[in-house]
Amino acid sequence: MFRYFETRIDFTKRPPEESPPDNLWGFYWHFIAQAKGLFIALFALGFVLAVVEALIPWLIGRLVNALSHTSPEGIFREAGPLLVAMGAIILVVRPLGTILFRLLVNHSLAVSFTTMVHWQNYWHVVRQPLGFFQEDFAGRIANRVLQTGRPLRETVLSVARAVWQILIFGAASIGLLATQDWRLALPMTGWFLLYTTLLAVSLPRIQKRSRASSEARSAVTGKVVDSFTNIMTVKLFGRRKDEDDYISEGYRRLNDSFMSQQRINTLYVAGLTVLNAVFLVSTGAVAVWLFSGSRIDAGTMTTALLLSTQIVSMSGWVAFEVMGIFENVGTVQEGMKTISRPLTMQDRPAARPLVVTRGEIRFDHVSFSYGDGDKVIDRLRLTIRPGEKIGLVGRSGVGKTTLVNLLLRFFEPQEGRILIDAQDIADIQEESLRGQISVVTQDTSLLHRSIRENILYGRPQASDEAMHEAARQAHAVEFIERLVDGRGRRGFDAHVGERGVKLSGGQRQRIAIARVILKDAPILILDEATSALDSEVEAAIQESLSTLMEGKTVIAIAHRLSTLQLMDRLIVMDDTRIVEEGTHAELLENGGLYAGLWSRQSGGFLAPRRGVPDEAV
Template sequence: MSQFASRRLPPVPEEAASFRERMRNLRHLGRLLAQIWRTSRFLTAASIGLRLVAAVQPVAMLYVGKLIIDEVVRLSGSPAPGSTLAEWWASGSLNTIAVLLLIELGLVIGSDLLSRLTGLADSVLGELHSNTVSVELMAHAARLDLRHFESAEYQDRLERARRQAAGRNALLSQIFGQAQDIITVITLGAGLFVYAPWLIALLPLSFVPAIWGETRFNTLAYYLSRGRTPERRELEYIRHVGASAETAKEIKLFGLGGFLINRFRTLAQTIFVENRRIAIQRAGWGALFAAIATLTYYGAYGYIVWRTITGAFSIGDLAFLSGSFLRLNGLFQRILLGFTSIAGQSLYLDDLFSFFEIEPTIVPPAHPKPFPQPIRRGVEFENVGFRYPDTDTWAIRNLSFTLAAGETLALVGENGAGKTTIVKLMTRLYDPDEGRITVDGVDLRDMLIEDIHAHIGVIFQDFIRYSLTARENIGVGRIELQDDMDRIKAAAEQSLADGVIAKLPLGYEQPLGRLFNKGRDLSGGEWQKIAIARAYMRDAELIILDEPTAALDAKAEAEVFARFKSLAAGKTAVIISHRFSTVRMADRILVLENGAILESGSHQDLVALGGRYAELFDLQAAGYR
């Protein structure tokens, strides 16, 4: 059995959450209602107003029905004014019953209209609210630090929040429906109390057991779902890898289809077994509690029938009381089950709102200083040390160097030497744990993050291939200028992407990728030229290219960097590359090892030194001989 198959899911808690914990989670309902109100005040008010009117409709229907029955009984016991409808109508005997029937008809039509209008308001409000939550979720995620996105725990929390952003819309109708049912219960209870007060005492017997069951199983289902978040994310990952255009070639060539299917089936079956166990228990207990509720209702119904036989109640009273008790029984169960359901839903709301409570650790300064424009002296690392979160190993330590203004600096070293970590710190995606990083003497921590990013153009090796048009793929380099075609075309020309775009049927308006209709995919090298154009689109003071030509052949790489060298004149640049044909074009090279500078100098200096750089250069050069 594989390691994956032998893994066990987190145990389902046998005890429900404490009452205090469930009540504490209800605080999120206030935040939800405020969020709904922000979404649309008009639709929120309309939904509440319609439900207030609909809340008194059931007792009105029952009471009008009672009056109709009593009037029918009275008329049937009175002398007939004639044998035809015309004679009855002419006598005026049917006036009262006709008015009552018209009132009942109006109530029925009004009930249907209210229901449809309420459903319409809730449907539109629910969709708007889903969009509002999704926007707020993306906005908050954009505020957070890179450290959050590189954390598995954060990814679990983000996944739970995403599910709740799209899955809590039914809660809107549920909360408003609860208020409507409470008003209806009050009106029905008042009528029932007038005739037979003690019948109300039977109601708890019918719904309290069901409430206990629902509370328990709602909570168990939540904690099982929460504990399964990593497994659910893995399921989605396997589902994506097993059926996506990006992985299709390798899946077929390596014959991985069966492996992925078995892995998916094993995990899905384990989750299914846990869900089935709770579903079976819930169904069994639910049937028992439903039987108790039914017996309670028929006991009360039998008492009302007996009192009617003895003459204490009229036939209309019988209809009104039995109908009221039946509705009250159902409403009480619905209210309390709804309350426990809302309490259970509030546990899921905690997944959403607790995500909004995550605060970024890289915060703007109280009195920010502007990013130097242009850079006159350079960027300086002063005894910088950094460890990634939840690790004890220093990625870099006691690192000091200066990137002079207008200089092109190359970073060389094996994987894990600290090259990309330097870029993350230089762009303030992370803050150093020790030392400081300055631009013209100003600490990066004294600048606004947005200002830093606006003046630095970065292209990583794992750049995003946006399923957007070619124009938009370049325009994201400076999003506020995405409609500036002159600038976009200039950036494409500088990165040699213009030749790629010229071959596309729709040119700059050609959708890229195969995700959507009419999309055209590009080769790795073509995509890389599009990505490099984003850096030129930015026209930043500091340009950073992290393995920018990894997907290019030697000829294309030479063309790109010859162009880059001429265009970067007067700008400050950092290049990370494993190809020494690229590195040797830099003004200065830093050779990194274990987060420290091992060697520093120009290509000629380092080759003459005969150290680590020379060794790596000779190894790579030997591959071309």
């Protein structure tokens, strides 16, 4: 039975292609529609249970009348059908409905529906372009992805189990009392009107302050994760007090926003408490007055008092559920800021896989700028022949890394196009494009997984033998075999820590090179690939890279010009465009910009281009 309800939602199925809408109702419906049958069943059961709850006091009132008008020995003869009906409702209908309701909530919606929302939030956000993640804290993005599922679910469940049920219960109660004497229904009708007014006044304020609390919580999560991720920098600079002040300010704002929210909650509960007290007294007074004038019998008076007591009892529970609804809505609204942003730079409808037959790359009048800033690349034209190995040279900020990022489609040019074997990469499937390009960067980041998993990330289907051979070619086997992590895992099974923090920069770089060797893509990009290595290891790696580069089209970026001497051609960039090109010897002979750079450098680094931040290179 459990398994049946637990398998009603398949959270692993491919999510809808369209982005979750950025309006609240549309956002909710985007997920609810995928399990609407279960939610319809939930509200139907809620309706039945609410009517049953209203019938029980009414049946008790009828029983009181029967007992007051029947002798003890004739009670079963006169009230037999009534007792049977009460027994059936209390022993069968109510327990069965409650059990089915809990099965739907606990086993179909509380787990699988929430997991589905989490999974689809991740699936959508992870497909955003690189710039999306560069604009925000990783911790805040993760918090919004992970925190939205539970409040979204709880909002709908609270409506089903509280608001919906008290509405049905109240309507049924008013109807039952009105059939006995219309004046009995007046206090309850007035209570509902005042209760609705209290909600209308309080809940928008609760929602607004809940959204502010959620935003403050996401902000402080982002700050804490940022601090932990950069813990080495925090400790190296001895700025613990400044960091404490920075984080505590976030917690202060979070505390203040929660305090503000709780003030409204307290005022809401205080108003409801007074309203309930007046309602109980007025219902009792009307019932006793009608009974004293023989306008209603004892059973009807009992029903009225029982229904009123039950409404008051439910209202406290419903009050907290309703407050929870609006707190959860605020959290969902805050999460929508990240999750509902439309996907950009996605594959075109007719996008096709990239077919690399020769490896020619052509930049055709390409222009690009970051946002509204100055152009980093301006109408650049460059053709890289099949199998050619070129080096990109220039100061930081002239657009070398930007050119590579455009080739990888992390960004799209504002003008021009980029072609690989005469195929415009704008018409190519993103995954296919990057599958044909291997990249080794200066700032190597590893996944917090085992060495084996990190290397196999280049080609998951590769054999263990191929993985070990790639590590050997990257001169990484020796240090890998000595590794032991905190849980006793050794060698290739040892985990490397977040972003590979347990390894040195040179070790991370060798793992990254092994991963690229295993991938064996026809186009290779080396962005300061050996900058983190010592001279002896670099010399050995250069030998491996020479083997790796055979038969491939290669683009290499290096500030140490000595590492580019073996390239077929050097491309010198300055002021958004190419200013020189040729072999190392030719450029030295020409006596131009490259010769000047070479003369000022002996294994050092080039000065950045004025006015361009390093991160925009």
